Amino acid sequence: MGIKLDYTGAQTPLDEIEIYGLKIKTIATVGELNEHEQNNIEEVFQWALNRKIPVDTLLTREWIFNMHYRMFNKVWDWAGEKRTSNKNIGVDKYAIDPAIIYLLDDIKYWIDNRTFDAVEIAIRFKHRLVTIHCFPNGNGRHARLCADILIKQLTGRDSFTWGSHYSMYQESELRSAYIAALKKADTGDYKPLIEFAGS
Ligand SMILES: Nc1ncnc2c1ncn2[C@@H]1O[C@H](COP(=O)(O)OP(=O)(O)O)[C@@H](O)[C@H]1O
Numbered sequence: 001m002g003i004k005l006d007y008t009g010a011q012t013p014l015d016e017i018e019i020y021g022l023k024i025k026t027i028a029t030v031g032e033l034n035e036h037e038q039n040n041i042e043e044v045f046q047w048a049l050n051r052k053i054p055v056d057t058l059l060t061r062e063w064i065f066n067m068h069y070r071m072f073n074k075v076w077d078w079a080g081e082k083r084t085s086n087k088n089i090g091v092d093k094y095a096i097d098p099a100i101i102y103l104l105d106d107i108k109y110w111i112d113n114r115t116f117d118a119v120e121i122a123i124r125f126k127h128r129l130v131t132i133h134c135f136p137n138g139n140g141r142h143a144r145l146c147a148d149i150l151i152k153q154l155t156g157r158d159s160f161t162w163g164s165h166y167s168m169y170q171e172s173e174l175r176s177a178y179i180a181a182l183k184k185a186d187t188g189d190y191k192p193l194i195e196f197a198g199s
């Protein structure tokens with residue numbers, strides 16, 4: 001048998017790390033996992049964007065962690081739980097809580113003082129959140145949804161489109177453009193990420 005090239009990754013079997021904490025034992029491939037995660041996230045997306053959530057509630061550690069729990073709790077038993085190991089991305093595991101306090105203080109200050117417009121505040125929130133990397137996985141999707149909810153609550157406008165492809169699991173030009181925009185944001189230039197979020 002020859003090697004099957006699989007450009008979508010959908011047939012790729014889950015590796016040991018991916019299986020850890022998986023609640024649905026019938027999931028065997030990356031494609032099936034993505035689908036289950038996406039269904040779980042979709043429900044939360046509908047739930048969260050159709051209600052009024054006070055910004056003071058939204059900008060708490062409790063609410064932020066609870067959102068991750070809601071987004072992934074049907075699939076992972078570690079949903080909503082803080083990362084306990086260090087990764088090549090994200091702050092030291094012991095620095096997660098202080099970084100969240102610092103971030104939430106900044107966001108509230110920016111809102112109160114109109115330091116940036118609402119779109120830039122939401123995008124900075126997203127970027128800082130994913131840079132902290134609170135969870136073992138799902139940080140990108142979680143941070144984007146949190147930014148979507150924040151912008152909705154601040155302005156009433158629709159959520160961001162994020163390149164019009166919400167999940168971005170696979171390597172693609174879209175993902176490369178997204179990562180390039182994140183790297184610009186790492187240097188303090190938020191323009192490309194703001195543009196990407198609205199595209
Ligand atoms: N250089 C970078 N700077 C900031 N964020 C990055 C960088 N590289 C990757 N990321 C973020 O990390 C996310 C991947 O983390 P992960 O926890 O696997 O999230 P998800 O499972 O939702 O994709 C990406 O979606 C992106 O938002």
Ligand SMILES: [Mg+2]
Pocket residue numbers: 137138139
């Ligand atoms: Mg991931």
